Amino acid sequence: MTRSTAQPKQTRAKPSKAKPQTEATPTDAAFDAAAAAYEQAGDMFQLITPDGTVTGAGELPDPETRLRLYHQMRRARHFDERGWVLYRQGRLGVFPPFGGMEASQVGTAAALSADDWLFPTYRDTGAALTLGLPIARTLAYWRTSPHGWAMPENLKVLPFYIPIATQYPHAVGAALAEKRKGTKNVAMAYIGDGGSSEGDFHEALNFAGALEAPCVFILQNNGWAISVPTRTQTKATNLSRRAEGYGIPGVRVDGNDVLATYHVTREAVERARRGEGPTLIETVTYRVKPHTVADDPSRYRTDADNEGWDAKDPVLRLRTHLLSEGIMTEESEAALLKEVADEFEAALQEADAYPDPEPAEILDHVFAEPTPQLRRQREQILSEEKA
Amino acid sequence: MTATASKTETKTMTMVAAINDALDLALAADDAVHIFGEDVGVMGGVFRATDGLQAKYGVDRVFDTPLAEAAIVGMGIGMGLAGLKPVAEIQFAGFLYPALDQVLSHLGRYRHRTRSRYHLPMVVRAPYGGGVHTPEQHADSPEAILAHTPGIKVVIPSTPADAKGLLLSAINDPDPVFFFEAIKLYRSVKEDVPVGDYRIPLGQARVVTEGDDVTVICYGGMVEVAQKAAAAAQSAGIGVEVIDLRTLVPLDTDTILASVQKTGRAVVVTEAPRTGGFHSEISAVIAEEAIEFLRAPIVRVTGFDAPYPPFTAVEDVYRPNAVRVAKAIKSVMGY
Numbered sequence: 269m270t271r272s273t274a275q276p277k278q279t280r281a282k283p284s285k286a287k288p289q290t291e292a293t294p295t296d297a298a299f300d301a302a303a304a305a306y307e308q309a310g311d312m313f314q315l316i317t318p319d320g321t322v323t324g325a326g327e328l329p330d331p332e333t334r335l336r337l338y339h340q341m342r343r344a345r346h347f348d349e350r351g352w353v354l355y356r357q358g359r360l361g362v363f364p365p366f367g368g369m370e371a372s373q374v375g376t377a378a379a380l381s382a383d384d385w386l387f388p389t390y391r392d393t394g395a396a397l398t399l400g401l402p403i404a405r406t407l408a409y410w411r412t413s414p415h416g417w418a419m420p421e422n423l424k425v426l427p428f429y430i431p432i433a434t435q436y437p438h439a440v441g442a443a444l445a446e447k448r449k450g451t452k453n454v455a456m457a458y459i460g461d462g463g464s465s466e467g468d469f470h471e472a473l474n475f476a477g478a479l480e481a482p483c484v485f486i487l488q489n490n491g492w493a494i495s496v497p498t499r500t501q502t503k504a505t506n507l508s509r510r511a512e513g514y515g516i517p518g519v520r521v522d523g524n525d526v527l528a529t530y531h532v533t534r535e536a537v538e539r540a541r542r543g544e545g546p547t548l549i550e551t552v553t554y555r556v557k558p559h560t561v562a563d564d565p566s567r568y569r570t571d572a573d574n575e576g577w578d579a580k581d582p583v584l585r586l587r588t589h590l591l592s593e594g595i596m597t598e599e600s601e602a603a604l605l606k607e608v609a610d611e612f613e614a615a616l617q618e619a620d621a622y623p624d625p626e627p628a629e630i631l632d633h634v635f636a637e638p639t640p641q642l643r644r645q646r647e648q649i650l651s652e653e654k655a
Numbered sequence: 656m657t658a659t660a661s662k663t664e665t666k667t668m669t670m671v672a673a674i675n676d677a678l679d680l681a682l683a684a685d686d687a688v689h690i691f692g693e694d695v696g697v698m699g700g701v702f703r704a705t706d707g708l709q710a711k712y713g714v715d716r717v718f719d720t721p722l723a724e725a726a727i728v729g730m731g732i733g734m735g736l737a738g739l740k741p742v743a744e745i746q747f748a749g750f751l752y753p754a755l756d757q758v759l760s761h762l763g764r765y766r767h768r769t770r771s772r773y774h775l776p777m778v779v780r781a782p783y784g785g786g787v788h789t790p791e792q793h794a795d796s797p798e799a800i801l802a803h804t805p806g807i808k809v810v811i812p813s814t815p816a817d818a819k820g821l822l823l824s825a826i827n828d829p830d831p832v833f834f835f836e837a838i839k840l841y842r843s844v845k846e847d848v849p850v851g852d853y854r855i856p857l858g859q860a861r862v863v864t865e866g867d868d869v870t871v872i873c874y875g876g877m878v879e880v881a882q883k884a885a886a887a888a889q890s891a892g893i894g895v896e897v898i899d900l901r902t903l904v905p906l907d908t909d910t911i912l913a914s915v916q917k918t919g920r921a922v923v924v925t926e927a928p929r930t931g932g933f934h935s936e937i938s939a940v941i942a943e944e945a946i947e948f949l950r951a952p953i954v955r956v957t958g959f960d961a962p963y964p965p966f967t968a969v970e971d972v973y974r975p976n977a978v979r980v981a982k983a984i985k986s987v988m989g990y
């Protein structure tokens with residue numbers, strides 16, 4: 269969804285009010301408003317501005333959905349904030365924070381249904397929680413407990429991917445499998461701006477296009493790959509345009525506007541379900557926090573880099589909107605925040621109760637049936653334990 | 656080898672500082688040397704091995720690349736073909752895998768496939784190994800994959816002075832060298848390191864401790880573990896000769912065999928998975944060349960045939976410790 273006026277000839281994602289470039293008579297007020305909104309947002313799709321103003325670039329989801337998205341963003345932010353405290357207390361391991369990227373993760377994952385696939389990177393705790401990964405399991409993962417590796421049977425979410433970009437081809441395969449099985453299910457995979465330099469990213473986009481796989485690729489452009497800013501990573505300034513090279517639609521969206529990320533992702537998901545193939549969505553956001561809780565960003569970036577991003581806070585932006593629209597009151601918000609906090613504390617207790625693994629467990633799950641070698645190695649561990 | 660250190664001016668350094676020192680000297684000595692990889696420039700590397708080098712030598716000589724290991728190694732191959740001396744960093748050895756096509760298809764065989772018309776004086780540095788509670792895939796020990804690839808040298812230092820001397824040799828070697836740095840050792844040990852250009856030839860093992868009863872063969876992160884076990888055995892009256900290989904390719908079989916011929920017993924220690932590891936190669940060399948000297952079967956102390964566990968609570972079960980090595984020493988003594 270790059271600006272229509274600038275690229276009149278491009279074939280893009282199929283029609284919707286939010287994509288005026290595909291409309292036959294682009295003369296109505298909605299188009300003008302959208303064009304103005306694109307202009308203002310610097311080439312990206314946006315539904316509400318940082319101060320909560322509705323841009324009119326597209327239809328807003330119903331109030332109930334907006335409230336649900338707010339709830340999910342609060343759950344995600346609560347995890348991130350409590351996570352820092354728990355880390356400092358030694359109750360959580362090193363984890364990559366995502367605070368400030370809630371709209372990018374929640375809005376996209378909320379567009380899926382429980383039968384769809386989710387391939388998250390290590391930074392996508394917020395997305396995984398939104399699809400339904402239990403908080404206790406997620407805590408366990410970042411506590412380096414095997415309980416965080418056991419994925420719930422009722423969800424098709426994979427453990428957070430640590431190697432960069434490897435998940436993209438997996439999503440293509442899962443999507444293709446759903447297509448072969450005749451379902452309407454889709455696969456969604458996340459990647460960072462840095463990850464989009466890897467070969468796997470490009471190969472996956474090409475495969476997905478050529479094979480018309482029902483895939484939605486989320487490229488979270490948060491400005492940094494550890495210490496490397498996007499401008500050092502690539503000469504490209506609009507990563508959604510990479511889709512063009514593979515013949516698939518590319519959409520650029522304000523990654524701090526949850527209504528916008530939700531809107532464009534839902535469209536991409538529906539396209540995929542209709543059998544119209546993959547979409548690449550670039551969510552333009554910012555990694556306000558360090559790369560991991562143990563990282564020191566003062567080595568590579570200045571306060572000037574961070575400037576302006578607090579004002580674009582995705583959670584506060586929707587909050588302003590909901591309060592001004594009367595969809596939420598200060599009182600109803602207080603109740604929501606309490607619910608979020610209570611849910612987290614209950615999950616923390618559950619995670620605290622997970623036992624530490626037994627030493628021999630490191631040999632479990634290598635094969636369906638342990639090899640003779642693994643059996644012998646298990647005996648070795650057990651006998652060493654006794655000694 | 657390090658004995659020469661006493662004759663020259665030295666400075667106390669950690670291993671990461673010694674590596675930085677070697678890179679600094681190499682950049683200063685030869686304009687062809689270029690350092691690149693993920694986060695090596697502005698940040699100075701996630702472990703700070705390249706700290707300050709970009710500021711000193713400029714962004715043309717020390718630079719951040721996009722995040723793509725295949726292109727890092729592939730580009731380095733092109734640089735090497737065209738006469739530069741590329742020194743690439745792969746952020747963690749466990750993230751070398753995307754680049755394996757370039758390594759296996761090209762890096763190792765360029766000299767061979769051009770009958771020495773071209774050669775690749777490239778160094779790839781990669782932190783490896785466990786013991787520091789890292790996330791999934793950050794603690795892998797893939798050295799056997801490289802050692803099994805013809806045309807590639809494999810270096811794994813275990814001390815600051817060795818790291819400096821070996822790295823300078825690697826950078827000045829005409830052929831591709833993989834240089835694995837044990838994460839556990841980066842800052843845990845300090846020692847006197849010779850100032851200035853200081854080289855340790857590739858292919859010479861180091862006898863760490865001398866002893867008459869058992870030879871313990873190890874490298875990298877396992878050397879300090881073996882030393883602890885040897886000290887314990889020593890106090891029980893068992894003489895342990897600890898050999899730090901320093902380079903897997905070329906392998907110093909002379910030092911290994913001379914020691915085993917003296918002791919008649921061999922324990923081989925690595926933290927890599929058990930099946931098909933480099934430890935098996937060492938065991939085979941001993942079996943082929945010195946079986947008549949053996950008084951007990953060769954024993955391997957290794958990781959397990961499972962992915963390295965990122966589970967803090969049980970990580971130490973996977974990675975060999977002094978207790979396991981000491982047990983192996985006892986078992987070959989009691990055979």
Ligand SMILES: Cc1ncc(C[n+]2csc(CCOP(=O)(O)OP(=O)(O)O)c2C)c(N)n1
Binds near residue numbers: 490494555
């Ligand atoms: C194949 C591979 N190479 C290197 C790394 C080390 N690493 C971890 S995160 C990271 C930066 C990723 O940046 P980006 O893709 O932009 O995602 P972000 O962390 O900003 O969400 C790097 C280089 C890795 N995990 N995998």
